[in-house]
Amino acid sequence: GQELTEFVNVDGLRPEDLSLDMFSAKELNDFQLLGYYGYTYLGETFDGNFEDFFTMTTTGDPNTGIRTFPVAPNRPIYGAAYIQDKFTFKDIIFRLGLRIDRYDANTKVLKDNYSLYEIQGAADYHGEFGGERPGNIGDDFKVYATDESGEQVLAYRDGDQWYESSGNPVNNPALIFQGGVVNPVYRDLNVRDDLDYIKKRGFDINAAFEDYEVQVNFMPRLAFSFPISDEANFFAHYDILVQRPPSNTIATPDDYYYFAERSNTIKNNPNLRPERTIDYEVGFQQKLSNTSALKIAAYYKEMRDMIQIRTFFPVPIVGNYTTYDNQDFGTVKGFSFQYDMRRTGNLSFNANYTLQFADGTGSDADSQRGLSSRGNLRSLFPLNFDERHRVVASMDYRYASGNKYTGPRLFGADIFANAGLNLQAIAVSGRPYTATQQPLQLSGAGTIGALNGARKPWNFTLNLRVDKNFDLGSKLGLNVYARVSNLLDRRNVINVYSATGSPEDDGFLRTPEGQSQVDGILSSQRSLEAFLASYQWRILNPNFFSLPRRIYIGAIFDF
Incomplete structure (x- = not known):
C-alpha cells in the first residue's frame, strides 16, 4: 500500500488493482452505489433470509465484527389447483369449475404502514400514563402524543382511521397534525424518533416486521346455456378471477434500512394482495338463416383491490412517504352485438359492435401520481382504455379445390384453388385524456373539466391478408401469404397534447413564454425559420400516431 500522504494516480489503476472487498458494505450502500437482492455486496450469491441483513457480520456474531448486509433473494411461492365439470340437466348445459390459488410473498412486511417502529396501544398507554380513555377507543389503537414526553394524548389510530383525543373520528389526519410534527408513543421508549435506530445492532426485527399473510383465493366459475326455442339459445356465466400482484412488490431490507434517507423516492410494497376481477355476462343467440345468426350479450366486470400509488x-421522522396499495376499484360494463354468417358459397362474414363504459379510480398503478398528496381519491372517472364504441367487421372470400372449385381457370388449371382473401375493418372511438388549460413545452398544466373528460379522435384501420395453400403430399402442406396492416396508410391519432387536443401542436409557442423564446431568437439574429422547423420536428412524436402501412410476405410449412 501507499502512505496516506502519497499521490494516487487514479487513471493509472488497472481493474485487477481494485476489488469490492476494499470497502465495507455500509460504505458502498450509504452512497447508494449498489442495489441487489439474492447476493452479497461482493457479488456472491446468497440464499439466506430477510433477518440476515440485520444480523450477519464478518465474525458470525451479530454483536461483533463488520456487518455485511446480505440481501435475501426474492422468492415468492405460488400454487394452484383447478377442477371443472360439464353436464346437462333438463336441456340446460352447465359448466362448473373451481380454481384455488395460493400466493405467498415469502418475505417480511411492515407491521404498521405508518411507522417503522412499534407504537404503543391505548390499553398499555393508559395503564402506564393514566388518563381516561374514550369508550370507542380499542385496546390496540395506536397512541399519538402532543409532544415527545408522551404524557398527553393528541390522537388515536386504528389502521387508517384516525380519532381525536376525545374519540371523535376524523377523515383527514391533517386536521389533527396541522403543524406536521408527529409524536407517536413508541412501545420501546428508547426509539424517540431516532433516525438511526433501525441501524443499531439491537434493533428488534420482529417488533417492526411480520411474515406476509398467505393469500388463498377461491375462484368459482359457473356457465350455463339452454334453448329458448328451436332457433334461439340463452347463455350466461359468472367468474371470479384473481391475479397475483403484477408489479411493485419487491422491497428489500436495504429499503427500510435507508427509509429516512430515501423517503422522497416511491417505495415498493411487498404486502400487496392479489388483484380481483368479478365477471358477469348474459345473452342470447338467435338463428336468422341456415348459415347466419345474431348474438346479443350484456356484460359487467368489477375490478377490486387494483394496485395504485x-x-x-x-x-414519524419523514412526515410522509409514497408507496403502492390495493385501493383501486373499477367497473367495465357494456353490450355487444355480433352477426355471424358461416361460409355461404365462397364468402363468410362476421361483424361485431361493442358499447362499453369503463370507469374507475385509476387506470394503472401510477395514474394518481402527482395527485396522491391530495389524499387517496375515490372518485370514478373514465379509464385510459375506455373505448365507448368499437366496430369490427371481417370478410373472408375463399375458393375450395377439386369439384367444389368455382373460380376462374387458366389453361385448364384451377389457379385460385385453396386461395383466399381476408379483409378486416376496425373502427374505434377515441380514448379519454385529461385536457389542460396552460400549454407547456410538450405538456400542459391546470386541468380543464374532469379527469379523462376529453376524448381523442376516432381510429379506423383496414387490414388485408391474401393466402394460398399447397398440398405437397405425404401430409405435408405449405401456406404462402401476403399480409398488409393499415392498408389505407391512415395516420390514426393515438395520443394528443393535452392543452390543444392536437398531435401536432403543443400550443406553447402561442403563450407569452413561447413568444419570449421567439423574440430571443430574433434578437440574437438566429434563423427563426430554422428554430420553428426544429421545434416542429421535436413535437411530431411518432408515438402519437399509429404505425404506417406494413407489408408482410411469408410461408407456413405444415407437417
Whole structure:
C-alpha cells in the first residue's frame, strides 16, 4: 500500500488493482452505489433470509465484527389447483369449475404502514400514563402524543382511521397534525424518533416486521346455456378471477434500512394482495338463416383491490412517504352485438359492435401520481382504455379445390384453388385524456373539466391478408401469404397534447413564454425559420400516431 500522504494516480489503476472487498458494505450502500437482492455486496450469491441483513457480520456474531448486509433473494411461492365439470340437466348445459390459488410473498412486511417502529396501544398507554380513555377507543389503537414526553394524548389510530383525543373520528389526519410534527408513543421508549435506530445492532426485527399473510383465493366459475326455442339459445356465466400482484412488490431490507434517507423516492410494497376481477355476462343467440345468426350479450366486470400509488401521512421522522396499495376499484360494463354468417358459397362474414363504459379510480398503478398528496381519491372517472364504441367487421372470400372449385381457370388449371382473401375493418372511438388549460413545452398544466373528460379522435384501420395453400403430399402442406396492416396508410391519432387536443401542436409557442423564446431568437439574429422547423420536428412524436402501412410476405410449412 501507499502512505496516506502519497499521490494516487487514479487513471493509472488497472481493474485487477481494485476489488469490492476494499470497502465495507455500509460504505458502498450509504452512497447508494449498489442495489441487489439474492447476493452479497461482493457479488456472491446468497440464499439466506430477510433477518440476515440485520444480523450477519464478518465474525458470525451479530454483536461483533463488520456487518455485511446480505440481501435475501426474492422468492415468492405460488400454487394452484383447478377442477371443472360439464353436464346437462333438463336441456340446460352447465359448466362448473373451481380454481384455488395460493400466493405467498415469502418475505417480511411492515407491521404498521405508518411507522417503522412499534407504537404503543391505548390499553398499555393508559395503564402506564393514566388518563381516561374514550369508550370507542380499542385496546390496540395506536397512541399519538402532543409532544415527545408522551404524557398527553393528541390522537388515536386504528389502521387508517384516525380519532381525536376525545374519540371523535376524523377523515383527514391533517386536521389533527396541522403543524406536521408527529409524536407517536413508541412501545420501546428508547426509539424517540431516532433516525438511526433501525441501524443499531439491537434493533428488534420482529417488533417492526411480520411474515406476509398467505393469500388463498377461491375462484368459482359457473356457465350455463339452454334453448329458448328451436332457433334461439340463452347463455350466461359468472367468474371470479384473481391475479397475483403484477408489479411493485419487491422491497428489500436495504429499503427500510435507508427509509429516512430515501423517503422522497416511491417505495415498493411487498404486502400487496392479489388483484380481483368479478365477471358477469348474459345473452342470447338467435338463428336468422341456415348459415347466419345474431348474438346479443350484456356484460359487467368489477375490478377490486387494483394496485395504485398511495401516500401515507402522517409518518414519524419523514412526515410522509409514497408507496403502492390495493385501493383501486373499477367497473367495465357494456353490450355487444355480433352477426355471424358461416361460409355461404365462397364468402363468410362476421361483424361485431361493442358499447362499453369503463370507469374507475385509476387506470394503472401510477395514474394518481402527482395527485396522491391530495389524499387517496375515490372518485370514478373514465379509464385510459375506455373505448365507448368499437366496430369490427371481417370478410373472408375463399375458393375450395377439386369439384367444389368455382373460380376462374387458366389453361385448364384451377389457379385460385385453396386461395383466399381476408379483409378486416376496425373502427374505434377515441380514448379519454385529461385536457389542460396552460400549454407547456410538450405538456400542459391546470386541468380543464374532469379527469379523462376529453376524448381523442376516432381510429379506423383496414387490414388485408391474401393466402394460398399447397398440398405437397405425404401430409405435408405449405401456406404462402401476403399480409398488409393499415392498408389505407391512415395516420390514426393515438395520443394528443393535452392543452390543444392536437398531435401536432403543443400550443406553447402561442403563450407569452413561447413568444419570449421567439423574440430571443430574433434578437440574437438566429434563423427563426430554422428554430420553428426544429421545434416542429421535436413535437411530431411518432408515438402519437399509429404505425404506417406494413407489408408482410411469408410461408407456413405444415407437417
